[in-house]
Every structure is written in C-alpha cells, then in structure tokens.
Amino acid sequence: MARLELEHLVKRYGRSTEVAAVQDLSLEVNDGEFVCLLGPSGCGKTTTLRMIGGFLQPDSGDVLIDGVSILSQPPERRPTAMVFQRYALWPHMSVFDNVAFGLQVRHRPRDEIRRRVEATLELVGLPGLARRYPGQLSGGQQQRVALARALVLEPRILLLDEPLSNLDAQLRIYMRTELTAIQRRVGITTVFVTHDQEEAMSIADRIAVMNVGVLEQMDAPEEIYAHPASLFVATFIGTMNRLDAHLSADGRLRAGPFDVEQPEGAALSSAAELVAGVRPEDVIVESGGEGTPARIDHVVDLGHYRRVTLSAEGAANLLAFVPKAETLPSELVTVRARRVLVYADGRLAGVAEPRELAPVPASLTSKRP
Amino acid sequence: MISQEVREQPQVRPSGVGALWFVHVPELRKAMGLILVFALSAFLLLPLLTLLFWAFTDEWRYPSILPQSFSLRWWDWVLTNGDVGSAVRYSFITAPVVTLLSAAICLPAAYAFSRFRFPLRRTLFISLLAANAFPKIGLYVAIATLFYRLNLMGTYWGVVLIQLVGTLVIMTWIPAAGFDSVARDLEDAARDAGAGPLRVFWKITLPLAMPAIIVAAFLTFIAAFDEAQGTLIVGSPTIVTMPTLMYTLVTNYPQPVGAIFSILLSAPSVVLLLIARRFLLGGYLAAGFKGR
Numbered sequence: 046m047a048r049l050e051l052e053h054l055v056k057r058y059g060r061s062t063e064v065a066a067v068q069d070l071s072l073e074v075n076d077g078e079f080v081c082l083l084g085p086s087g088c089g090k091t092t093t094l095r096m097i098g099g100f101l102q103p104d105s106g107d108v109l110i111d112g113v114s115i116l117s118q119p120p121e122r123r124p125t126a127m128v129f130q131r132y133a134l135w136p137h138m139s140v141f142d143n144v145a146f147g148l149q150v151r152h153r154p155r156d157e158i159r160r161r162v163e164a165t166l167e168l169v170g171l172p173g174l175a176r177r178y179p180g181q182l183s184g185g186q187q188q189r190v191a192l193a194r195a196l197v198l199e200p201r202i203l204l205l206d207e208p209l210s211n212l213d214a215q216l217r218i219y220m221r222t223e224l225t226a227i228q229r230r231v232g233i234t235t236v237f238v239t240h241d242q243e244e245a246m247s248i249a250d251r252i253a254v255m256n257v258g259v260l261e262q263m264d265a266p267e268e269i270y271a272h273p274a275s276l277f278v279a280t281f282i283g284t285m286n287r288l289d290a291h292l293s294a295d296g297r298l299r300a301g302p303f304d305v306e307q308p309e310g311a312a313l314s315s316a317a318e319l320v321a322g323v324r325p326e327d328v329i330v331e332s333g334g335e336g337t338p339a340r341i342d343h344v345v346d347l348g349h350y351r352r353v354t355l356s357a358e359g360a361a362n363l364l365a366f367v368p369k370a371e372t373l374p375s376e377l378v379t380v381r382a383r384r385v386l387v388y389a390d391g392r393l394a395g396v397a398e399p400r401e402l403a404p405v406p407a408s409l410t411s412k413r414p
Numbered sequence: 415m416i417s418q419e420v421r422e423q424p425q426v427r428p429s430g431v432g433a434l435w436f437v438h439v440p441e442l443r444k445a446m447g448l449i450l451v452f453a454l455s456a457f458l459l460l461p462l463l464t465l466l467f468w469a470f471t472d473e474w475r476y477p478s479i480l481p482q483s484f485s486l487r488w489w490d491w492v493l494t495n496g497d498v499g500s501a502v503r504y505s506f507i508t509a510p511v512v513t514l515l516s517a518a519i520c521l522p523a524a525y526a527f528s529r530f531r532f533p534l535r536r537t538l539f540i541s542l543l544a545a546n547a548f549p550k551i552g553l554y555v556a557i558a559t560l561f562y563r564l565n566l567m568g569t570y571w572g573v574v575l576i577q578l579v580g581t582l583v584i585m586t587w588i589p590a591a592g593f594d595s596v597a598r599d600l601e602d603a604a605r606d607a608g609a610g611p612l613r614v615f616w617k618i619t620l621p622l623a624m625p626a627i628i629v630a631a632f633l634t635f636i637a638a639f640d641e642a643q644g645t646l647i648v649g650s651p652t653i654v655t656m657p658t659l660m661y662t663l664v665t666n667y668p669q670p671v672g673a674i675f676s677i678l679l680s681a682p683s684v685v686l687l688l689i690a691r692r693f694l695l696g697g698y699l700a701a702g703f704k705g706r
Contacts, residue, residue: 100602120605127606133599137621146617147607198607 047110047124047201047234049074049097054106056092056258066092068258070106074202079228079235080263081245084255085281090238091130091206093255097236098127098204110201121150126200130207132191134179140166140190141175147198165197166190169227185216192224196231203228205237209244221248242282246270254278276391279322286328286364290319290387298397302337302357303382308395317389327383328365330355332374336381339363341373355380468673488670492678501659502678505639508570508655509682512577512638513631519578520585521627525619527586528593539590542583550580554644561648568652576644581634588633592626593619632686639682 054070067089074080082090095101097108099120107114115123134143141162148158166172169189179187188208195203208224209217225248228235239245245252246266253263254277262274273279280287288301292315298305300321307313329336330353339357353373355363357380365380367373385397436442467481468474469489474481492498526532527539545553557576558567566572596619604614620627642657650658656679664672 098602098606100605119610120602121608121610125606127603129599129603131597131599133597133603135600135604135618135622146604146609150608150613194603194607 048076048112049202049234049236050107050109050112051093051097052107052109054093054096054108055104056089056096056101057104065104065258067096067103070255070258070260072253072260072263074234074236077232077234079225079237079248079250081249081252082236082238082255083242083245083249083252084240086240087257088255089258090240090255092258094127094204094206094236094238097202098125099123124201125204126195126198126202127204127206128188128191128195128208131211132179132187132208134187134190134194136179138178139175140171140177140179140182143179143190144175144194144197147194161197162193165193168196168230169193170223184212185220188212188220192227196227196233201234203233203235205235207238207240210239210241217244224248246282254281256281272393272396273322273386274393276320276322276388279386279388279393284325284364286323286325286360288321288323288360290321291315292319298385298387299359300382300385300387300397301359302339302363302380303385304337305382305385305397305399308385308387308397310395313387313389313394317394318391319394320388320391322386322388323382324384325352325364325366327385328355328363329381329383330365330367330373331379331381333377334379334381336379339378339380341378344373465673465676468670469677471670471673488668488674492671492674497654497659497662498675501654501656504573504653505656508573508577508645508653509635509639512574512581513635515574516578516581516585516634516638517627517631520582521589524586524589525593527590539586542586545579546583550643551647553579554647557644558647567648568650570653573645573649573653573655576648577638577641579644580641581637584633584637585630588630589623589627592623592630595626596622629690632690635686636683640679 050073052071054067055065056067057065070089070093072080082093084090092101096103099115099118099122103116108116110124115125135146138146144162144165145158148161153161162175163172166175169192171186171189171193174182174186174190179190182190188211191208205224209220212220221244237245237249246269249266251263251265252269254261254269256277262269262278264272264274269278269282273282273285276287279285286301288303290298290300292307292313293299293304296307298307298313298319298321300323303321303323313319330339330341337357337359339355341353341355342362343354345352345354348369350369351367351373353365353367355365355378357363363380381399382397383399387394387397436446470484470486471481472483472485472487527535554576557579561567561572561576566575600618600622601614604618605611609617640657641655642660645653645655646658646661649655654662656675660672660675660679663675
C-alpha cells in the first residue's frame with residue numbers, strides 16, 4: 046500500500062490566461078486512507094484525479110507515491126488503477142477478459158490469471174458471471190466488474206471517478222457500503238471523486254472540498270461539518286443560515302437576529318467583511334425567551350424533525366430544525382443561536398458558542414441534513 | 415354511427431390539420447403504412463422479377479405478361495463465352511486489390527481524422543468528397559489525359575487507380591465515424607490496465623471500430639466491382655471488366671444475355687450482404703452494445 050502526495054499541482058486548459066482548472070493544489074493521502082475529492086461540477090476534482098492517473102499532465106507541481114515522483118511515467122506504468130465514471134468496460138470482451146486484460150498484458154501465467162480473476166470477482170461479489178459480456182449486465186454489476194478490473198492488478202492507489210453517479214438512488218446507497226467494505230478489506234489507498242456531499246460524508250475518512258480549482262478544506266467529515274473552514278464549505282456542506290454580521294459598539298457581534306459575544310481568540314476587525322453561519326439545528330425556537338422576537342412563516346414536517354422557516358429582524362428566511370418532541374411556540378416566539386460560525390472575508394475566524402446553552406439534541410446531530 | 419363520428423372528430427383531431435387529416439386517424443395511418451410498404455416493395459422488386467424472367471426466357475413478345483417459352487440456352491452461351499470469362503477474371507483481380515489498397519491508404523487517414531486535431535482537418539475531410547461531388551465523366555477524362563502521359567492507359571494499374579478514386583471517401587468517412595464511436599475512456603482504461611498505445615489500438619480501438627471498417631470494405635469492394643465509366647475510359651480495350659463488358663452485351667446481344675449478366679454482376683454484392691449481416695448482427699456486437 047502507499048501514500049500519495051500532490052504538491053502544488055496546477056493545470057490550465059486552453060489559453061493560459063484563463064482561470065486554471067486546478068490551482069496550486071497540495072494534499073496528502075495516507076496509507077490505506079479513503080479520501081473524497083468533493084466539489085461542484087467544474088471544480089477541478091476530475092482533472093486532479095486524471096493527473097494522478099496519468100491521463101493529464103500538470104502544468105506544474107508534482108505527484109508522488111511513497112515519496113517518489115510518478116509524473117514522468119505514462120498511465121500504463123503508474124501503480125494506480127482507475128474506475129471510470131461510465132465504467133468503460135470493453136464491450137467486445139467477456140467479464141473474464143475485461144478483468145484479465147491487465148494480467149495478460151503483464152504476461153502472467155494462465156493459471157495465475159484464472160485464479161486471480163476469479164478471486165477478484167469473488168471479492169466484488171460477482172462470482173459465476175465471468176462468461177457474460179458487459180452488455181448483458183446491470184449497471185450495478187458493470188460497476189463491480191470495473192472495480193474488479195482495477196483491483197485485480199493490486200494497484201497501490203485506487204482512483205474512482207464518480208463511480209456511483211450512474212446508478213439509481215437505492216443501488217447507489219447499497220454500493221456505497223459495498224465499496225467501503227471492499228476498500229477496508231483490501232486496505233488500499235483510495236481517492237474518490239464525487240459531487241454528492243452525502244456520499245462523501247458517508248464513505249470518506251477525509252474529505253477534500255474543492256471549488257474553482259482551489260482546495261478549500263481537507264478534514265474528516267465531522268470536522269468539515271462542524272468547522273467549515275470557508276464560507277464556501279459552510280454553505281456547500283449541509284444546510285446553513287448565512288447571515289450578515291457586524292461588530293456593534295459594545296464589542297459584541299450582531300449576526301442577523303442573533304447577538305453573541307465575539308469568538309474567543311478571534312481578533313475581528315471591522316474592516317473585514319463579516320458573515321455568520323448558523324446551522325438550522327443550532328437555532329433555538331422558544332416562547333418568550335431572551336432572544337430576538339421572530340415570526341413562524343412555515344413549518345414542514347419531515348418525520349423525525351420539523352423544518353421551520355422564520356422571519357426575524359436581520360433574517361428573512363431563517364431555517365430551524367426542531368425535534369418532533371419539542372412543541373413549537375404559538376406566540377411570543379423568540380430565537381437564539383446555540384452556535385455561530387463567524388467568517389471574516391470568507392475564512393472561518395472563530396466559533397461563538399454561548400456556554401449557558403444546552404447542547405444540540407442528539408436526534409438532530411445524529412442525522413445530518 | 416356517422417353522427418357519432420362527426421361529434422367525436424373535433425376531440426380526436428387537432429385543429430389546423432388540413433390536407434393531412436388522415437395522419438391522425440390511427441386505422442388510416444396503419445393502412446397508409448402498409449400501402450407504402452407494398453408500393454415500395456413493388457417498386458424495388460418488380461424490375462428484379464422482370465430481370466429474372468428475362469434471364470430464363472426463350473421467347474417473350476409484347477402483349478403477353480409471361481414469356482411464351484423458357485430456356486437455359488442463353489445461360490449456356492454466356493457461361494461458355496470467352497469474353498465473359500476474361501471479364502470475370504479481370505473483375506476479380508481488380509476489385510479486391512482496390513479494396514486492400516484503399517484500406518491501406520484510408521484507414522490510417524481515418525484514424526488520424528478521428529483522433530488527432532491538425533490544421534485544415536475539416537477541409538481535408540470534406541475534400542475527400544470532391545471526387546464524388548462532380549460528374550465523374552469529366553473527372554475521368556481529365557485523369558485520362560494524365561494517364562496517357564504516364565503510360566497508364568489500358569494497363570491493369572491504371573484501372574486499379576481509377577477505381578480507387580471513387581472509393582476513398584467511403585473508406586475514410588465510415589471508418590472515421592467508427593473510430594469516433596470508440597469512447598476515449600475505453601482506451602484510457604486499457605492504458606490504465608498497463609497496455610501501451612500500440613496494444614490499445616490493436617486490442618481495443620481496432621476491434622471496436624471493426625464493424626465500420628468491414629462495412630466500408632464491403633462498400634468499397636462493391637463500388638470497385640461495379641465501376642464502369644472510369645474503367646471503360648482507362649481500361650478498354652485491353653482491360654475489360656464485367657461492368658464494361660455489360661455495355662457491349664446489352665447493345666449487341668438479345669435481351670436475355672443482359673439479364674443473365676446483370677444477375678452474375680449482382681451475385682458478389684448479394685453474397686457480401688449476407689456475410690455482412692452475419693458479421694454485424696451476430697457475435698459480440700449484439701451483446702456488447704446493448705447497455706451503451
């Protein structure tokens with residue numbers, strides 16, 4: 046197994062004056078780690094993956110596996126294996142031949158090829174389908190063949206390019222758990238590209254969030270959710286109330302309807318553009334409390350919790366997730382914030398957490414929206 | 415019943431249909447389809463049927479729908495004729511050579527057109543049509559003057575070259591489309607699995623483009639086999655292939671001879687068509703492309 050390092054990768058398409066597809070990207074993937082590259086389409090995540098696989102040459106920067114640069118090697122020499130978005134199975138070859146191809150290229154003995162292909166098909170849960178052709182398989186089965194074809198070569202790095210995006214919703218969730226189980230069993234260092242934040246949150250050890258070619262944050266899923274390093278990450282992952290904020294004369298922070306103390310250790314300057322982010326589960330809705338008066342506009346019952354849209358001074362569409370067990374006040378509605386993320390010029394400056402408030406009910410934190 | 419129809423029509427038929435109203439009545443539409451199929455079949459098959467009758471006719475005079483008497487007399491004449499034998503031989507040594515030569519020249523070009531971006535790519539691609547875009551006879555006469563200088567008139571290679579001209583577009587455009595249809599991902603996946611560029615071409619790209627190449631080769635063979643104008647100008651009188659001999663036979667001999675010769679001339683096309691059917695509908699294609 047192996048450790049992957051990307052150092053200051055830059056890739057531009059077309060004229061060099063255009064914004065780079067990938068700008069100065071540096072990250073490390075540890076031995077056996079499952080890392081997701083997450084971002085909206087066009088953020089450079091697939092470009093990055095193709096540079097690791099060798100299908101694109103970076104304009105500058107380096108790709109290292111266990112400290113050795115692989116940049117000069119063509120794709121066929123790199124110790125990486127890729128699962129393509131549309132599987133890219135060869136339609137004129139049987140499942141067996143598809144999986145065996147890489148071994149045949151390496152002139153392995155016939156017995157060994159058969160043994161390894163069968164073992165790998167077993168691993169991905171497809172025994173007995175070796176004689177079929179890709180066209181005779183379902184999407185999920187094709188997916189597994191593509192995975193087997195990558196794994197049979199025992200690569201040091203496994204690259205997956207949105208492999209689940211062509212499956213229907215239910216199968217996608219099932220394959221997600223299958224994929225993580227296989228990855229854990231093999232223990233292979235894996236880079237997975239996706240635009241689906243829920244997918245990334247549920248399978249990755251760490252997530253690298255990218256936007257317009259820039260790495261915004263790389264952290265464990267919980268960390269990304271709890272401490273989004275930038276305003277982009279804060280709004281891209283999960284649901285977030287984005288509120289205009291400013292420092293008041295008494296040194297406190299006014300964030301939309303909320304009045305909180307400045308986060309500890311954050312030296313906020315009034316010159317910076319301040320924005321506050323409050324997760325809907327951190328909005329406390331009570332009757333006659335000490336918070337800001339608000340009005341309930343809309344309530345959607347989502348089974349285990351309710352999504353409440355409120356309007357208050359400084360926030361027209363304030364979202365709050367209220368557990369089913371709590372009753373919603375009918376009059377004298379007030380809102381408080383349990384936790385406020387403060388962004389100065391788009392970067393996380395600090396988190397304001399009033400100590401006296403109770404932690405978020407477990408029923409809300411366990412289920413990420 | 416009539417009144418019911420009248421009442422229902424405004425709902426069934428959208429307004430402003432005009433002369434094509436019958437298209438919107440399902441029964442009539444179905445009938446129209448059938449009529450069209452029959453008309454088309456008759457249009458295609460009746461001349462062939464007449465041809466078939468003529469080939470076995472001894473005597474067939476005007477008012478009668480069927481020949482008065484049948485015989486194999488003219489078959490015997492055609493099949494034992496020395497000119498016919500030599501024409502068949504020339505046809506079968508030119509058409510395959512033209513096909514192979516065309517493939518050797520055009521397939522690399524087709525691959526380049528499909529996979530590489532180079533200056534004037536589109537212009538060159540379209541210009542292949544030039545030889546087929548103008549009346550052939552003018553082009554052939556111009557080429558003939560050139561061939562006189564090069565001493566190619568009346569030679570085997572002269573005939574091969576003139577037949578080659580018309581096949582270039584077929585042998586480039588169809589395989590180029592075939593190479594286009596091979597997704598880059600399939601090639602990338604093979605590179606990823608450890609195959610070098612050449613092996614990727616032989617193992618992935620070429621097999622997947624093969625149906626298009628086979629079709630192009632068949633069409634090229636038929637185009638070369640049926641080519642008459644250029645062959646007549648360049649080849650005659652030394653090189654007489656089946657289509658050029660046809661001119662002589664049709665003008666100088668009774669009608670059954672022309673009919674028999676037409677059947678002989680169409681035989682290779684029919685055989686190739688049957689082989690093509692097997693190639694293209696059976697095997698991996700039917701299985702492999704279902705899901706794509």
